[in-house]
Amino acid sequence: MRLLVTGGCGYIGTVLTGQLLADGHHVTVVDTQWFGNHLEEHPDLVVLEQDLRDSRAIPLDGIDAILHLANIANDPAVELNPELSWEVNVLAGQQLADLAVRYGVRQFIYASSGSVYGVKQEDEVTEDLALEPISVYNKTKMVAERVLLSYRDQMTVHCIRPATVCGLSPRMRLDVTVNMLTYQALTDGRMTVFGGRQTRPNIHIGDMVGVYQHFLAQPDLPTGCYNAGFENLSILEVAELVQAEIPAEIAVTESVDPRSYRQNSDKLLATGFMPRHGVSDAIGDLAAAERQGRLNDDETCHTVRRMKQLGLAEQSRLAATR
Ligand SMILES: NC(=O)c1ccc[n+]([C@@H]2O[C@H](COP(=O)([O-])OP(=O)(O)OC[C@H]3O[C@@H](n4cnc5c(N)ncnc54)[C@H](O)[C@@H]3O)[C@@H](O)[C@H]2O)c1
Numbered sequence: 001m002r003l004l005v006t007g008g009c010g011y012i013g014t015v016l017t018g019q020l021l022a023d024g025h026h027v028t029v030v031d032t033q034w035f036g037n038h039l040e041e042h043p044d045l046v047v048l049e050q051d052l053r054d055s056r057a058i059p060l061d062g063i064d065a066i067l068h069l070a071n072i073a074n075d076p077a078v079e080l081n082p083e084l085s086w087e088v089n090v091l092a093g094q095q096l097a098d099l100a101v102r103y104g105v106r107q108f109i110y111a112s113s114g115s116v117y118g119v120k121q122e123d124e125v126t127e128d129l130a131l132e133p134i135s136v137y138n139k140t141k142m143v144a145e146r147v148l149l150s151y152r153d154q155m156t157v158h159c160i161r162p163a164t165v166c167g168l169s170p171r172m173r174l175d176v177t178v179n180m181l182t183y184q185a186l187t188d189g190r191m192t193v194f195g196g197r198q199t200r201p202n203i204h205i206g207d208m209v210g211v212y213q214h215f216l217a218q219p220d221l222p223t224g225c226y227n228a229g230f231e232n233l234s235i236l237e238v239a240e241l242v243q244a245e246i247p248a249e250i251a252v253t254e255s256v257d258p259r260s261y262r263q264n265s266d267k268l269l270a271t272g273f274m275p276r277h278g279v280s281d282a283i284g285d286l287a288a289a290e291r292q293g294r295l296n297d298d299e300t301c302h303t304v305r306r307m308k309q310l311g312l313a314e315q316s317r318l319a320a321t322r
Helices: 011-022 075-080 082-102 136-149 177-188 205-217 235-245 279-291 303-309 317-321
Strands: 002-006 026-031 045-049 065-068 107-111 156-162 164-166 190-194 199-204 224-228 231-234 249-253
Touching: 002 011, 011 026, 011 205, 065 082, 065 205, 075 082, 075 136, 075 303, 082 107, 082 136, 107 136, 107 205, 136 156, 136 224, 156 205, 164 177, 164 205, 164 279, 177 190, 177 199, 177 235, 177 279, 190 235, 199 205, 199 235, 199 279, 205 224, 231 235, 235 249, 235 279
Parallel strands: 002 026, 002 065, 026 045, 065 107, 107 156, 156 224, 164 199, 190 249
Antiparallel strands: 199 231
16 A cells, blocks of 8 residues: 555654554655654655645655554644644644545545543543643644544545553654653663552553554544553552663652543454453563664753654644754
8 A cells, every 4th residue: 555654753653654564565754854764665655845734745645555654643732832742633633634635536535642531439430521621732632633523435444543652762752651661761760759649541562553554454444532551550569660671769759740541442442453462572672673773862852852842842833843
């Protein structure tokens, strides 16, 4: 298939693009490359350093399916510049979907977020529950889903709601819980856990990529939203899993954020998807990479720090990347 991957130079996008090429697809990546470009050259890969908001410049001729990952991708990064965040996470997605329909793209897969539910009292957080997003990031995800699903009569739209992703990528993120705690344990011998009792769902990066492959391979799965999170763990439980692999102290400090999130992914499992990895695998992979000298920390591993460094907190519109 001929695929467009937006955000293909990001943490998930880099691993996903490599896998799609290995599966025999032709891939075009559109990415501003705020965190660099770690994609290896490949005869079936075209990488465009381009802003999604410049939608008319996106080559859609002959594209069969779009995997739309390019967003400002966590709560504090979105808060840096809410106007920029709404433009990228919602308006640009809408323009992309609109063009996709005009070019006859058959399938549009969107990387939404499991955080769209907000805080739920229900033990089983399933797709049919009302969305009560709290942060601006969560709100952009919810509105983007609704906008994209309005094209459901013209193309198949799969909105995936992933849990927090963990594990290794060439564009490493050290600002997501499992990766952050593991890196602290590896480098300081000590993990700082805020609160600790808050529950978070998790998904290994290999399974995250597997979910996207699964939907590409089954474009006839019904249009709609699908949770993708398999281990609901408290932050303290994550720290204890890290401790089982890497000797380290756990320091628990008070948290101002007592929110717990959980996810039930039975709808996805019922389509035949089976997760193959877990949080412990991600911790083991990071530890092995550190031992081999392949795990480095710099500004590009921290979304907010990098966006501030690029001046994205102050700027808006296309000036942000020009
Ligand atoms: N990482 C997670 O735990 C997680 C969990 C749930 C959902 N998601 C979603 O998955 C997607 C990918 O997440 P990630 O962790 O790989 O984030 P990431 O920040 O590493 O990747 C996003 C990529 O999009 C690019 N980008 C941002 N704005 C752009 C624009 N205007 N035009 C073109 N490119 C642009 C960035 O340069 C970056 O390479 C995001 O939509 C995110 O919200 C991630």
